[in-house]
Amino acid sequence: xxxxxxxxxxxxxxxxxxxxxxxxxxLSLTAARPADLGVHGGRLSDLPSTPNCVSSYATDxxxxxxxxxxxGDPARALAKVRDxxxxxxxxxxxxxxxxxxxxxxxxxxxxxxxxxxFCLDAHANQIHFRxxxxxxxxxxxxxxxxxxxxxxxxxxxx
Numbered sequence: 537x538x539x540x541x542x543x544x545x546x547x548x549x550x551x552x553x554x555x556x557x558x559x560x561x562x563l564s565l566t567a568a569r570p571a572d573l574g575v576h577g578g579r580l581s582d583l584p585s586t587p588n589c590v591s592s593y594a595t596d597x598x599x600x601x602x603x604x605x606x607x608g609d610p611a612r613a614l615a616k617v618r619d620x621x622x623x624x625x626x627x628x629x630x631x632x633x634x635x636x637x638x639x640x641x642x643x644x645x646x647x648x649x650x651x652x653x654f655c656l657d658a659h660a661n662q663i664h665f666r667x668x669x670x671x672x673x674x675x676x677x678x679x680x681x682x683x684x685x686x687x688x689x690x691x692x693x694x
Contacts, residue, residue: 568670569640569651569670570651570668570670573638573651573653574631574636574638574653575635575636575655578655579593579655579664580593580653580655580664580665580666581666583599583666583668584668586669586672586673586674587599587673587674587675588668588669588672588673588674588675588678588679589666589667589668589669589675589679590666590667590668590679590680590683591664591665591666591667591668592604592662592664592665592666593664593666601665601680601683601684602687603657603662603663603664603665604617604654604662604663604665604686604687604690605661605662605663606661606662606663606690606694607661607694610656610658610661611634611656613656613661613663614634614635614637614654614656614663616690616693616694617637617654617663617686617690618632618637620686620689620690620693621637621639621652621686622639624641624682624686625644626641626642626643626644627639627640627641628640628641628642634656635655635656635658636653636654636655636656637653637654638651638652638653639651639652639653639654640652641667641682643678648669648670648671648672649669649670649671650667650668650669650670650675650678650679650682651666651667651668651670652665652666652667652679652682652683653665653666653667665683665686667679667680667682667683
C-alpha cells in the first residue's frame, strides 16, 4: 500500500511540474514586444519597477548601470556594439538606426525574451542602454550580467 501511494504521489507531482513548465513556456511565447521601445526625446524609455531590468539612465541602485564610453568615431562605436551583440548566443538584431540598436535575446530553454536597446550620445561619447525582460518579475540578474559582459567585450575591442 505504501509503495502504491508513493507512485501515485510521484505521478501527481510529475504532472503538476509538467503543467507548470508548459505554462511558463506558453507565457514566454505570448509575450508581445513592448510598445514603448525606441528613443523618445533623446532617451530610452524608463524601466518598470520590477528587478528584471537595468538601464544606464536609472538612478536607483537596483536598476542603475553605467553607460558604455568610447573615444573616436561615434558611428564606429555603435557599429562595434552591433557586431558584438550580433555574435552573442540567442541574439536577434531587430532594428538598427544611426543612433539606436534594438536586440532581442532569447533564453535557450524557456525561450524568454529580453529587449536590449542601445542609444548613442555622440556629444558625451557614451552609449546608453536599457535591457529588460518581457515577462516575469525576477531574472536572477541575467540582464545586468549580459550588459556587463557586453561592456567587457566592448572595452577589449577598443
